[in-house]
Amino acid sequence: xxxxxxxxxxxxxxxxxxxxxxxxxxxxxxxxxxxxxxxxxxxxxxxxxxxxxxxxxxxxxxxxxxxxxxxxxxxxxxxxxxxxxxxxxxxxxxxxxxxxxxxxxxxxxxxxxxxxxxxxxxxxxxxxxxxxxxxxxxxxxxxxxxxxxxxxxxxxxxxxxxxxxxxxxxxxxxxxxxxxxxxxxxxxxxxxxxxxxxxxxxxxxxxxxxxxxxxxxxxxxxxxxxxxxxxxxxxxxxxxxxxxxxxxxxxxxxxxxxxxxxxxxxxxxxxxxxxxxxxxxxxxxxxxxxxxxxxxxxxxxxxxxxxxxxxxxxxxxxxxxxxxxxxxxxxxxxxxxxxxxxxxxxxxxxxxxxxxxxxxxxxxxxxxxxxxxxxxxxxxxxxxxxxxxxxxxxxxxxxxxxxxxxxxxxxxxxxxxxxxxxxxxxxxxxxxxxxxxxxxxxxxxxxxxxxxxxxxxxxxxxxxxxxxxxxxxxxxxxxxxxxxxxxxxxxxxxxxxxxxxxxxxxxxxxxxxxxxxxxxxxxxxxxxxxxxxxxxxxxxxxxxxxxxxxxxxxxxxxxxxxxxxxxxxxxxxxxxxxxxxxxxxxxxxxxxxxxxxxxxxxxxxxxxxxxxxxxxxxxxxxxxxxxxxxxxxxxxxxxxxxxxxxxxxxxxxxxxxxxxxxxxxxxxxxxxxxxxxxxxxxxxxxxxxxxxxxxxxxxxxxxxxxxxxxxxxxxxxxxx
Amino acid sequence: xxxxxxxxxxxxxxxxxxxxxxxxxxxxxxxxxxxxxxxxxxxxxxxxxxxxxxxxxxxxxxxxxxxxxxxxxxxxxxxxxxxxxxxxxxxxxxxxxxxxxxxxxxxxxxxxxxxxxxxxxxxxxxxxxxxxxxxxxxxxxxxxxxxxxxxxx
Numbered sequence: 001x002x003x004x005x006x007x008x009x010x011x012x013x014x015x016x017x018x019x020x021x022x023x024x025x026x027x028x029x030x031x032x033x034x035x036x037x038x039x040x041x042x043x044x045x046x047x048x049x050x051x052x053x054x055x056x057x058x059x060x061x062x063x064x065x066x067x068x069x070x071x072x073x074x075x076x077x078x079x080x081x082x083x084x085x086x087x088x089x090x091x092x093x094x095x096x097x098x099x100x101x102x103x104x105x106x107x108x109x110x111x112x113x114x115x116x117x118x119x120x121x122x123x124x125x126x127x128x129x130x131x132x133x134x135x136x137x138x139x140x141x142x143x144x145x146x147x148x149x150x151x152x153x154x155x156x157x158x159x160x161x162x163x164x165x166x167x168x169x170x171x172x173x174x175x176x177x178x179x180x181x182x183x184x185x186x187x188x189x190x191x192x193x194x195x196x197x198x199x200x201x202x203x204x205x206x207x208x209x210x211x212x213x214x215x216x217x218x219x220x221x222x223x224x225x226x227x228x229x230x231x232x233x234x235x236x237x238x239x240x241x242x243x244x245x246x247x248x249x250x251x252x253x254x255x256x257x258x259x260x261x262x263x264x265x266x267x268x269x270x271x272x273x274x275x276x277x278x279x280x281x282x283x284x285x286x287x288x289x290x291x292x293x294x295x296x297x298x299x300x301x302x303x304x305x306x307x308x309x310x311x312x313x314x315x316x317x318x319x320x321x322x323x324x325x326x327x328x329x330x331x332x333x334x335x336x337x338x339x340x341x342x343x344x345x346x347x348x349x350x351x352x353x354x355x356x357x358x359x360x361x362x363x364x365x366x367x368x369x370x371x372x373x374x375x376x377x378x379x380x381x382x383x384x385x386x387x388x389x390x391x392x393x394x395x396x397x398x399x400x401x402x403x404x405x406x407x408x409x410x411x412x413x414x415x416x417x418x419x420x421x422x423x424x425x426x427x428x429x430x431x432x433x434x435x436x437x438x439x440x441x442x443x444x445x446x447x448x449x450x451x452x453x454x455x456x457x458x459x460x461x462x463x464x465x466x467x468x469x470x471x472x473x474x475x476x477x478x479x480x481x482x483x484x485x486x487x488x489x490x491x492x493x494x495x496x497x498x499x500x501x502x503x504x505x506x507x508x509x510x511x512x513x514x515x516x517x518x519x520x521x522x523x524x525x526x527x528x529x530x531x532x533x534x535x536x537x538x539x540x541x542x543x544x545x546x547x548x549x550x551x552x553x554x555x556x557x558x559x560x561x562x563x564x565x566x567x568x569x570x571x572x573x574x575x576x577x578x579x580x581x582x583x584x585x586x587x588x589x590x591x592x593x594x595x596x597x598x599x600x601x602x603x604x605x606x607x608x609x610x611x612x613x614x615x616x617x618x619x620x621x622x623x624x625x626x627x628x629x630x631x632x633x634x635x636x637x638x639x640x641x642x643x644x645x646x647x648x649x650x651x652x653x654x655x656x657x658x659x660x661x662x663x664x665x666x667x668x669x670x671x672x673x674x675x676x677x678x679x680x681x682x683x684x685x686x687x688x689x690x691x692x693x694x695x696x697x698x699x700x701x702x703x704x705x706x707x708x709x710x711x712x713x714x715x716x717x718x719x720x
Numbered sequence: 721x722x723x724x725x726x727x728x729x730x731x732x733x734x735x736x737x738x739x740x741x742x743x744x745x746x747x748x749x750x751x752x753x754x755x756x757x758x759x760x761x762x763x764x765x766x767x768x769x770x771x772x773x774x775x776x777x778x779x780x781x782x783x784x785x786x787x788x789x790x791x792x793x794x795x796x797x798x799x800x801x802x803x804x805x806x807x808x809x810x811x812x813x814x815x816x817x818x819x820x821x822x823x824x825x826x827x828x829x830x831x832x833x834x835x836x837x838x839x840x841x842x843x844x845x846x847x848x849x850x851x852x853x854x855x856x857x858x859x860x861x862x863x864x865x866x867x868x869x870x871x872x873x
Binding site: 273631661 | 807816848856857
């Protein structure tokens with residue numbers, strides 16, 4: 001289980017309850033001293049909670065607290081509200097919430113963050129409750145207007161209808177009256193049998209603007225008078241700016257100003273083209289700082305050495321040490337993962353207008369509250385004086401949970417009159433990511449006489465992201481992220497998960513990367529089970545079935561994926577299937593990968609077959625999109641993802657030396673959803689962790705070569 | 721010396737150095753932000769526009785080289801039957817996720833279909849391999865191109 005399962009069963013559930021309770025009975029009107037969400041607000045608007053505004057005329061507004069980064073959250077949240085509010089989705093206008101964690105914090109994460117595949121899980125009930133509360137009040141308002149019993153009125157398509165008399169009033173016409181009513185404490189939610197929108201393939205609300213060029217991402221924020229800045233940040237992590245010769249740059253047409261910071265330099269110009277040309281003309285001398293001699297070999301040496309270090313116990317059941325002594329045979333192996341950037345399509349950018357007494361920030365961020373806070377801190381302003389205009393995000397994957405770019409842009413803007421848009425080049429973006437750092441898993445497994453595992457010892461070595469990012473998920477030395485899912489779903493009597501904290505060099509930011517902890521652990525767990533099955537002489541699917549007998553939802557997706565992929569059907573030489581399962585993010589998934597390795601060792605991924613049980617599918621198409629997305633993101637990393645370090649800096653910088661998957665390499669993907677009446681599970685990260693183990697297991701089946709290091713090394717398959 | 725540009729049927733005079741990439745002129749000077757920046761080295765296709773119907777990467781096209789062409793960006797693609805057909809197929813196949821690369825994807829797809837109304841999978845691969853998507857919309861891009869192709873007017 002991931003951090004959220006832990007959270008939901010622990011301390012955070014209290015917070016979740018409190019926030020839900022606030023939503024249910026929240027104050028009627030948004031106070032005037034609180035920053036208003038984007039659109040103008042009429043005094044007659046009906047706003048029973050921070051998520052719904054119904055003006056006397058015009059569209060019903062749903063204020064979405066979470067960031068839209070492609071995962072369909074605008075559609076998902078609007079669907080939940082509209083379902084209970086009884087309005088068609090095309091009558092709803094989605095508005096991005098302002099930065100205001102007091103009103104818009106995620107119930108599980110306790111901050112205004114979008115990540116961890118928890119958005120819908122956290123808002124599933126509160127958002128329906130918000131809609132139902134508003135609907136109940138609108139019905140009350142109509143009943144009073146007509147002097148009829150509330151029970152004789154019903155909500156229907158944005159109107160309240162009195163069937164007996166045939167009277168009907170649109171919500172807008174009832175807004176002023178409803179706004180004067182007390183907010184009910186308890187409202188009934190619809191049973192699933194009455195859902196009109198949930199479970200249907202309603203078209204996404206954000207896509208029409210994304211196919212005609214009108215959608216606004218952070219990079220598209222061009223406030224009046226905006227200037228554009230290109231930036232160079234110290235290539236070596238922790239380095240500083242020593243000297244800049246800007247004489248040539250300042251002569252370039254359109255270049256206005258050079259901003260020199262302790263660790264970066266920016267060229268401000270009339271347009272980004274001139275800014276980039278100016279930046280290229282600078283002669284910069286850096287002081288590489290404390291990491292100037294570091295290279296990849298040294299980083300790898302350090303993490304290998306750390307394996308033997310002192311560990312904390314993240315999970316312990318049975319007695320592993322005793323069981324290890326009884327095992328007949330076994331293996332002791334190491335799985336390794338490389339440094340990865342997120343490489344979002346939209347490079348880092350942020351537009352800031354810093355004034356002596358206030359500040360505006362235009363950005364696409366997964367962490368609006370933190371964006372506001374960092375700008376305020378840089379400028380020495382109270383947070384109330386900073387307005388964050390959150391935009392569509394051109395790819396998040398965890399990168400935009402960190403606000404380092406917003407901090408940097410604000411530092412630049414401090415020296416510029418008027419608004420300035422700071423744009424990272426692709427090279428700056430890749431070389432200053434919040435990286436998924438090196439990760440190492442040592443796995444020791446012993447099998448009993450029956451071939452089943454009697455002991456399972458998994459030692460994880462890597463950074464503690466949560467210690468910095470969300471300390472409530474870092475307890476007694478155990479990082480709930482990196483150990484996420486590591487206890488595995490398999491019924492093994494003696495299991496132990498140990499964690500050795502091992503951080504990146506000072507100055508190198510490490511962060512959340514799509515799939516988070518489960519993505520780090522699935523290669524070892526699912527590879528390890530495959531190794532055990534092989535050692536026992538058993539079929540990998542059958543072996544898993546036996547160990548998953550007590551986990552019916554996971555077993556069901558395993559069986560479904562195996563069946564749809566044709567598991568057990570004989571294949572030609574060089575062609576094979578590999579399997580992996582994942583119970584995480586509140587969902588259950590299994591993947592079968594079909595691969596082919598030719599005589600020259602060339603690997604081709606021919607097909608991915610995924611089965612998933614994500615609880616109630618609010619919008620099945622969006623679910624399928626997200627699973628496809630997660631799989632392809634995972635596949636890209638498994639085939640290509642590896643950054644290297646030289647002289648304290650990341651070597652790779654663009655799609656030429658840091659390739660990602662392209663359409664011609666993308667296999668056909670099948671997604672099979674298991675119908676469910678359980679509460680919705682997370683889906684944004686579900687596919688990603690499955691790919692590495694399913695592929696490695698397929699390669700083993702095809703070639704007999706067990707690849708435990710990522711990315712997959714094609715040269716190792718030559719002569720297989 | 722200002723350059724005269726024809727973008728989406730309108731005339732503009734832009735006073736920039738001739739070697740400035742068309743991308744930044746379109747986005748920051750003219751203010752059409754539908755065309756995106758992704759890599760700056762013509763490796764990702766996010767910046768794809770049409771010069772007299774040909775798909776080009778505007779991030780490496782100097783503005784001085786674009787001055788003699790009719791420039792079309794995503795904002796005006798739907799004015800033509802083919803462009804509108806591609807956009808409609810994109811919505812029907814629910815291709816889009818974050819959407820940042822999709823202007824470029826759609827511009828490349830429309831240029832492909834203009835030259836080859838019935839592309840094979842290999843044709844799609846060879847043209848669309850120049851456009852990167854990090855959300856993984858590739859299978860749906862393929863389906864949408866085929867759908868648009870099947871509806872040739």
